[in-house]
Structures are given as structure tokens and as C-alpha cells.
Amino acid sequence: KKKHSCRNQVLPRSKEFGDALYAVDIGQNDIAYGLRTVGDAQLLASIPDIITQLVLAVQHLYTQGARTFWIHNTGPIGCLPSTLLTITNPPPGFLDNHGCVKSQNDIAQEFNRQLKSRVMKLRTDLPHAAITYVDIYAAKYGLISSSKQHGFVEARKICCGYHKNGIDVGCGGILALPNGTQISGPSCEDPSTCISWDGVHYTEAANHWIASRLINGSFSDPPIPITHACYATS
Template identity: 35%
Template structure:
């Protein structure tokens, strides 16, 4: 069975099933989600700390910027909806947060490893995975110390009934490419994997028993990298993605998978799940029209048109002057036709398709079909 046909089948399966089970009372093995990551799963943490976001982010679903690096919902949003939870409140958001069903520690530009420079010098968030873990520990301590369960806090026993999700590592990879290239980046990727595995073990000590780690996406298909890096036809595959970059990501993903296998063996009463989101996104980039999309390696929000519609001088939503001429990076009118939102992040449409594949469980190791653990809700 081809990958295109298989994904179409699982989409039908995961759309129809929630509609059937939602007719009954919703039940789920998980009572909360605690998420760790970067911009791919940040629901507003970074911009709670550094308020600055503007449109057209959020244009599809929220009709305003919400701190998400997309036109709408992220994978973590769709996952929360499928499990019957509200969207996760960022840990760093002091106003309006509700933590009864978990918290989101992810922030834009975060790395798994501790950054070597500050945000304003290198563009990397200070909230690395180790910091996010410390925030989680503080959160758990405060919840357990509370005399009474507040209206916006979970029960103290929530930590053993939660799903812990990870979507991080992309910035460890991409932030160093221009300086040390692929070979240099690959030298410290084992440290990234080790940091993730170590974090899982510490969360296990807090009571966590279910962990889900998404691997790295095929960055060789990202418009932002395709347009910036000089390349020749020998480094591009038939779909226009950079072979060298994607091969390096595959090496990292294999390393991550093997490390999580070893972690699973050492935590015999825990579920440690590796999610191959790479394969799902690669399929979308390579065959967008097979999944109701039109454009793979072209940004919806950008400047310059052409094959990639991306110009590194002006990022999505920004306006600058070049030689007296004002240029703006604006959004397309049909983001639902694109895989790439801004050259770096996925559109809501791509995020939804990826979530449907995750819910099916076929892209997980070991297989983890969510419908066996929860009455899944529609994620329209």
C-alpha cells in the first residue's frame, strides 16, 4: 500500500471514529497534557514573556494572534481537542490561564540544550528544555502544596494520569547550520537526544508514566532553508527538498528512536512513544495534492513569490524598507492549500493532517492508537 493511500485511509478512519464515539460520554485514560517544546507547540508562552506578536498569525482559526507560529491551530491544540481538553494554557501566561487539564511549557525558539547566547544576540529562547523541566517541577510542587484545589489548578494526583508530550530539537539543528554546517551540527545531536531521554526519566520520578516524543520534521523541504542555502540539483530530490539536510534529520531521528527504545526498557511500567511525524510531513511536502493541499515547498506568508515565496530580509507579518522601497511579507488568502505557513512552520491544515496520523497510532513506536485509550472527540 502506498504512503499516500495509507494516509488517506487513516484520515477517513480518524475523522469518522470521533464522530461515532462523541455520541457517548467521553472517557480518557489521560486527565491532562503537559507539553515541552519550541514554536511548533508553543501556544503563547514566548509572547507572554516578550509581548510583540502581530498579524497575520492566527488568521484562520482564532482571527487574531495568539502566540502560535501558524495561521491557526497546532498539533498540540488538535491533540487536546481530540482528548476532550481545552487548549493548553502556557505556563508563562499569568492572566487567564487554566491548568486543570495540564500546562504548556513550550516557547518559540527553544532548544533542547542550554543556549550559548542570549535571545537578543542569537535569537534563541532562554527557556531551553532544562528550564522547562524546572518549571514543571515547580508547578508540581505548588499544586501538591496547595491546601485546596483552586478553580484553575489540577488535583495533586494528576501527574500520574497525564500524557507528557515533546516536540523539540529543531532549533538545536537549524540555529547552527549557517555557522558550522551539517557536519558540525551532527556532532552534538547525541547530546540533544540524551537531554530528551534524561528529561523523561526526571518526569517519571515526578509520577509521569506516559510520554510521547515527536521526531524532527524534514527541514530540507522548508522554504526558509531552500531559499537561503546555495544548492545544486544534485542536492535536491525530485520533489525539490534538500537531500543532505533531510538525510541528517533521518540520522538524528534514528538515534532518537533507539534512545527512546532503551529508555522504555529502563522504565518498564511506562509508555515511551516515538512518533514519526517526519514521515507524515514529508508525504505532505512531496504530495500535497494527494491530501487536499496545493503547495508543498512554498510559503503562504512571505515575500517574493516564486517557488518559495520567502525572503530572509522580511519575515511574515513584517514590513521593511530596502533602497527606499517598502516591502511587506503578507499572507496568502488560502492557507488551507499550503503545507508551509511562513517558511519555517506548518499551516493549520498540515498540523491537522499530522495530528490525525498521530491519533491513528500507525506512525508511533510502539503503535499507540488513541481510540483504545480515549473516546476521541471531533477536531474539525
């Protein structure tokens, strides 16, 4: 009885499931894993299946009473500093004007094109749902391409970890060298000047910059702020 009472205090009431805003974010881990394990052609061929799983999840939530969705596309994975650590002397055209791996960003953008198409269809299939498509790719790439204008240092800098002379130690890690010394992966002195925290995840400052532009609707379809997303009808 005591356990049941505690659960009732923590879980939302049934009505609140229908009133909630469901934020759905998918893609980066799937693409990152594919880039490590299969060729580009096979990864591209798998995109429809990945998106179908997202669609099925949204449809299931809808059957359970969910009505308002905020669906994020995937970011510019080719700009992640962790991706760029192993790249030396890239051939012409391998990187774009901002130092990102062009082929990887092309895959991310293809994923986003297909995702947006499926979101448009979901709006027809789920007529009582309010579905907002959020272009996180554009927001993140916009920050990376103009980082210094917004108070960030070089966009490829990793704040936490050690990455020098071919030695990589992850954030908070310690590497013991054969000579008995150790190399640690500490945080940089001022994370607020960096976009990347650990090579994959963004710093609080970068996330704040991105979020402030997402919640006002600047990168949304339809272009409405998050405060109005629950009232959208198309």
C-alpha cells in the same frame, strides 16, 4: 490567601500528573541552529548530547510521577521553504526528488535513528512507563511528497510573507525601501491550500492533516491510537 486559592483552581491535582499524557517534541531548532553555526560533522557529533537532554527530562518527569509519554521525532528540515529561499542553481544531487535539501534531511533522519534507539532503551529503564515513539518525519514528508493529491498547492509555497526578486519580508513584517515605498508581508488569500505558513511553521490545514494521521497510530511505535497510549505497557 486569595492568590493561593486561585493557584489551586488552575494547577492540576497531584494525582493528575500521573494520569497525564506527556508529549515531547525536540530536534528541529537544535538542528536548524547547528546548520547555521557549525559544519555537518560537528552537528552530527552533537546529536547524542541533544538526545541525552531529552532522556534526562523524561527520566525526571518519571521520578515525579509521569508514566505516559508520546515522544515525537523531528521533521524533514531540508524541506522547509525558508531553507530553500537562498538556494539557486543547486548542483546535481543536492536536492531530492521533492525539492528538499538531501544533506539536511539525512541529518534529521540520523537524529531520528538515534532518538528511536534511546526511546527503546528508556522502555527498559522505566518499566512502569508507557512510551510511544511518533514518526512525525514520515507524516510530514508524506504530505510534502504528495501535496497536490491532498489539495495543497506546490509544497514550497510560503503563505505569509513576501519573497520575490531577492527581497524577503517575514510574515506580518514591513520593509521600507530607499525610494520611500514599503513592502509588506501579508497572508495569502487561502492558507488552506498551503503547507507552509511562514516558511518554518505549518499552516492549520497542514497541521490538521498531519495530526489526523498521528492520533490514529499510523505513524506510532507501538502502532496504537492516542486514545490508547495511556494504556500501553511496552
